[in-house]
Amino acid sequence: MAPLDVEVVQAMARGEEPAATILYDRHAAAMYGLALRIVGEPADAEEVVLDAFAQAWRDAARFDGARGSVLGWLTTITRTRALDLVRARGRRARATEAASVALDEPAAMGSGYAAPDATVQEGETAQVVHSALQRLSPPQRQAIELAFYEGLTHHEVAARLQQPLGTVKTRIRQGLLKLRDSLQSVSPERVV
Amino acid sequence: MSMTPWSLDELLDLAPGYVFGGLEPSEREAFERGLRDPAFAAALEAEVSALREASDAMVQADAVAPPPSLRDRLQARIAVEAGTQHAAQVAGDVAKAELKARAATPESTPATPAAPVAAATVAPAAPVTRATPTSRAVRVTPPRSAPAMDDLSRRRGSKAGWYATAVMAAGLAATAFFALDLRNRVGVLEGEAREKTAQVSRLEAKLGEKERTLATLLAGRGNVVLVNLDATAPTGPGMQVFWNVREGRAVVNAYGLAQVAADRAYMLWMIRDGKPVPVKLFTPGEDGRALVADVELPSSTTGITLLAVTEESAQGAEAPTMTPFLAGTVAGTK
Numbered sequence A: 001m002a003p004l005d006v007e008v009v010q011a012m013a014r015g016e017e018p019a020a021t022i023l024y025d026r027h028a029a030a031m032y033g034l035a036l037r038i039v040g041e042p043a044d045a046e047e048v049v050l051d052a053f054a055q056a057w058r059d060a061a062r063f064d065g066a067r068g069s070v071l072g073w074l075t076t077i078t079r080t081r082a083l084d085l086v087r088a089r090g091r092r093a094r095a096t097e098a099a100s101v102a103l104d105e106p107a108a109m110g111s112g113y114a115a116p117d118a119t120v121q122e123g124e125t126a127q128v129v130h131s132a133l134q135r136l137s138p139p140q141r142q143a144i145e146l147a148f149y150e151g152l153t154h155h156e157v158a159a160r161l162q163q164p165l166g167t168v169k170t171r172i173r174q175g176l177l178k179l180r181d182s183l184q185s186v187s188p189e190r191v192v
Numbered sequence B: 001m002s003m004t005p006w007s008l009d010e011l012l013d014l015a016p017g018y019v020f021g022g023l024e025p026s027e028r029e030a031f032e033r034g035l036r037d038p039a040f041a042a043a044l045e046a047e048v049s050a051l052r053e054a055s056d057a058m059v060q061a062d063a064v065a066p067p068p069s070l071r072d073r074l075q076a077r078i079a080v081e082a083g084t085q086h087a088a089q090v091a092g093d094v095a096k097a098e099l100k101a102r103a104a105t106p107e108s109t110p111a112t113p114a115a116p117v118a119a120a121t122v123a124p125a126a127p128v129t130r131a132t133p134t135s136r137a138v139r140v141t142p143p144r145s146a147p148a149m150d151d152l153s154r155r156r157g158s159k160a161g162w163y164a165t166a167v168m169a170a171g172l173a174a175t176a177f178f179a180l181d182l183r184n185r186v187g188v189l190e191g192e193a194r195e196k197t198a199q200v201s202r203l204e205a206k207l208g209e210k211e212r213t214l215a216t217l218l219a220g221r222g223n224v225v226l227v228n229l230d231a232t233a234p235t236g237p238g239m240q241v242f243w244n245v246r247e248g249r250a251v252v253n254a255y256g257l258a259q260v261a262a263d264r265a266y267m268l269w270m271i272r273d274g275k276p277v278p279v280k281l282f283t284p285g286e287d288g289r290a291l292v293a294d295v296e297l298p299s300s301t302t303g304i305t306l307l308a309v310t311e312e313s314a315q316g317a318e319a320p321t322m323t324p325f326l327a328g329t330v331a332g333t334k
Helices: A005-013 A017-039 A042-062 A070-088 A092-104 A124-135 A138-149 A154-161 A165-183 B008-020 B025-036 B041-061 B069-104 B117-122 B147-156 B160-219
Strands: B128-130 B138-140 B224-231 B238-244 B249-255 B264-272 B275-282 B290-296 B304-313 B326-329
Touching: A005 A017, A005 A042, A005 A070, A017 A042, A017 A070, A017 B041, A017 B069, A042 A070, A042 B069, A070 B041, A124 A165, A124 B041, A138 A154, A138 A165, A138 B008, A154 A165, A165 B008, A165 B041, B008 B025, B008 B041, B025 B041, B224 B304, B238 B326, B249 B275, B275 B290, B275 B304
Parallel strands: none
Antiparallel strands: B128 B138, B224 B238, B224 B326, B238 B249, B249 B290, B264 B275, B264 B304, B304 B326
16 A cells, blocks of 8 residues: 555655655655646646755655645645746846746646646646636636736735725635635545 | 734734745734733734645646756765765764863873873883974983892893883883873864864855856856946045946956045945935945955946935945035947
C-alpha cells in the first residue's frame, strides 16, 4: 500500500532521499502546471518547481498536517516562489495581459500556457473542476484568477477590476465555494 | 459574545484571502483573531477547509507534465542538499565532541601537559622544550639526576631500565605536547576556514549583485535607454541610468556625489506628464559612487520626459523639496 503524503513528508524529514522523489512523482505535474500558469515560461516554471521541491525537502520537518494537506503546503511554496519570480522580473503587466486573453477564451483555463509537448492531465477531478470553472460567471472567474494566479490582495483585485471591495470579496468566496460544491459529486482522489 | 468587532459574514469574506495569502496585515490579524474566537472558530475553520479543497482542486486541474529531465535535476539537487545537511551534522557532532573534551580537561592541563599519568608514577616529568611557542619540534632533556631511580637501578645492577623508562616518559610527554599543539593548530585552521567561508559568502553576494545588474542590462537587448544626468557645474556629480524598457527595470550608476547626513538620502525622480514621480532612494558610498540595481521604472517611456535627482529625507518624499541638482532628458528607445 502506497504511503500517505504525510508519511512521505515525515520520511523526508528523516533525511530519506527517495521520499522526495515519491512526493515529486505525485505532485510535480500539479506544481509545474501552477508555476507555468503564473510565470508563463517553461524554463522559469522548471526552476520554480525545482526550488519548491528543494524547499519542501529542507522544510519537511516543519510541515504541520493540522494546518492543511501536503498538496496545499506544496501549492503555497510553489505559488509563492512563482509570484516572487514574476514580481522580481517585472512581468506582472505581461501576465495580466495574458490572463485577460485567457479569460476571453472559454476553454483556455488550465491549458493556456501549456508547452507544445506538455500533457494536460485530465483526471476525473480535473474535468469536474474545468467544468465547474466554466459554470462560474466571468467576473467570478476573473476575480479568483487575479487573487490566485497573480497573488493580488482583495483590495488590489477591486482596484484592478474597478469594482467595490465587498463585491470582489463576495465574488471570490462564492466562486470558490461553488467550485468546491461541484467537487462533492466526485470521490476525492487526494491522499492527505 | 464575540471577541472581535468584525461580524462572521465579514470574516467569511476574508477567508479566500486568508487561504491565498492575500490579506492586508490588519485583515489577517482580524481573521486570525476570529479563528481563536469560540463564537466564530468552527465556522471559519470549516470555511477555510472548504476553500483549501477548492484551491487544491484548481491546482490539480491545471496539472501539466514537466519535462522528464526535471526529475533527474531534483534528485541531484536533493543529493547535494542531503550531503550538505550531513556535512553540517558531522561538523556539529565534531564541535560538540570537542566542547565535551575541553570541558573534561582540567584548566591546569596546558601548564602541566603530558597527561602522562603513567609517566608521573614512573618518574618526574622530563623537561620538554619547544623551539618556539607554536613549534611542533620538541627537545626532551633527560633528568641529570634521579636519586631514587639511581638507587633502584643500582640495586638492580643496571641503568638500562632507567633509560628505557625515561625515554618512554619523554616520549609520552612529547606526544602530549604534540597533541596539544596539534589541537591548537586545528583551532587556528578552523578559525581561518570560517573567515575564508565568510569571505566567499561576501564575494558571492557581490557577484550575485553584479549578475543581477548584468542581467538587467543584457535582458534589454535593443530596448535599453541610456539617460545621462549631468550637473550644471562641469566638475560636479553625474549619473547614468540604464533603463531596460522591456523589463521595466533600470540600473543606476552615480558618481561624484557628496555625502549626506544619516537622516538624508538622494531621490531619483521621473517627470511623467509634467509631474514628478518618486522612483528610488539611495545613498552613495564613501567614494561618492552609487551603483543601484533593480530600480523599477515603467515598461514604456511614453509620457516620461526627464529623470532628476534631489536630496530628500531618508524616509522619502511625495514631491521634490528642492530644485534637482542632476537632470537628464529621456530621449527614447535606442
